[in-house]
Amino acid sequence: MGAFLNKPKVEKHTARGEGNGLRFGVSSMQGWRAEMEDAHSAVVGLPRGLAAWSFFAVYDGHAGTQVAQYCCQHLLEHITGNADFQAGPGDGDGGDEEEPSVESVVRGVRTGFLQIDEHMRGLLGRRHAACARDRSGSTAVAVMVSPRHIFFINCGDSRGLLSRAGAVHFSTQDHKPGDPRERERIQNAGGAVLVQRVNGSLAVSRALGDFAFKRVRGKGPTEQLVSPEPEVSAIRRCPAGDEFVVLACDGIWDVMSNDELCDFVRSRLQVHGDLERVCSDVIDTCLYKGSRDNMSVVLVCLGGAPSICPEAVRRDAELDQFLEQRVQEILRRSSGGQIPDLVNVMRTLATESIPNLPPGGELASKRSVVEAAYNKVQPCASEDTDNAVLFFRGFS
Structure with missing residues (x-):
């Protein structure tokens, strides 16, 4: 409804x-x-x-x-x-x-x-x-x-x-x-x-x-x-x-x-x-x-809830750093001087084996990290962000 x-x-x-x-x-x-x-x-x-x-x-x-x-x-x-x-x-x-x-x-x-x-x-x-x-x-x-x-x-x-x-x-x-x-x-x-x-x-x-x-x-x-x-x-x-x-x-x-x-x-x-x-x-x-x-x-x-784990914090920070570097690499290696939009960057990442993605969330849970890394090189238009939502629907 x-x-x-x-x-x-x-x-x-x-x-x-x-x-x-x-x-x-x-x-x-x-x-x-x-x-x-x-x-x-x-x-x-x-x-x-x-x-x-x-x-x-x-x-x-x-x-x-x-x-x-x-x-x-x-x-x-x-x-x-x-x-x-x-x-x-x-x-x-x-x-x-x-x-x-x-x-x-x-x-x-x-x-x-x-x-x-x-x-x-x-x-x-x-x-x-x-x-x-x-x-x-x-x-x-x-x-x-x-x-x-x-x-x-x-x-x-x-x-x-x-x-x-x-x-x-x-x-x-x-x-x-x-x-x-x-x-x-x-x-x-x-x-x-x-x-x-x-x-x-x-x-x-x-x-x-x-x-x-x-x-x-x-x-x-x-x-x-x-x-x-x-x-x-x-x-x-x-x-x-x-x-x-x-x-x-x-x-x-x-x-x-x-x-x-x-x-x-x-x-x-x-x-x-x-x-x-x-x-x-x-x-x-x-x-x-x-x-x-x-x-x-x-x-x-409740009382047995997981607490902050230094090792988990370290892995998560390393993952964010890896994704930022990987986005920059994808943009640098774009052919013909044509910079791919955010959707295509995420499509590329979705085909790769990325270690330590959050279980259950996978790449979708790191989408904001990918977008932030993209915007450091190429500001992302609002329609690209909306298209990124539609993109992930096909990978879930």
Whole structure:
């Protein structure tokens, strides 16, 4: 869904913070889309006595921004404020008997999603006709981090993962119409999966909002063509092994696999400790790998997160120096006095075996280094930069 621009909007919105033994960074970019429809949440210290708990989320809106923005502002209160979340004996996470049990959290998150979805439907019904026709929806991927557990929450095709001991330990599963469980529910509600979309239109099978797909009479909220029900997974924390959590919209996952993104983030953490910069590196890399969507990523570093490694810093500096020298060589050796444009320089580099490129990011993650080296010799026109984005799409 959504129209595309003639050239991407590459300005980023970034943030960072820390607390409860966690550090986090956030970055988002509109990219090629005509509108920025993503939103995100980062809350350290939750209400109702859960000061040792934290909540992070990415909301990927579609057909408008209304649902994503409303969820960004109100989903957490719907989760922590309902009776299911607050019920049950404590699990000892913070030494407070009033804290919710794992079972209560799982039930409460589900209830919170169903509540906010119904609440938004009611809000639309009470507004004027233009708002009542709002067709926007949003996926949601989140983590709720307690002192003993990480609760992964997913509704839609945004995705979250946990890196532990140098590898992907857990990742959420995308809710796509082609999945057998999702297809069965859609068909039972009288719908069809056409070109991998609900009724040939919507590319996700679970989402908040999207009320045009939630009007089947005689069916409950979780039995509609599109369901607002999240999947919730409780992962016991491993303080020594847990490295980081990544939450991202599908604009990231369209061009990077779980392992690629995990390896890339780990490699960048070993080079510098700026989490905003790591998130920005992820988004830039995905742009040059060919992502056409809005892009948002939240990185949460846990106790076992990689620290700066002098050897990794040295290799990265040597790589940048090598690329700068190689670009200069390509320009010097251009035949007939005709200086190749940036696209052709990158095309040449893409055919070469370059050592120590960042895993998962490869040459795309060093595109800014290549451009800077090029501009020292030949200033790069803006259209060349845009063409460079299109070039990388063919090599990802």
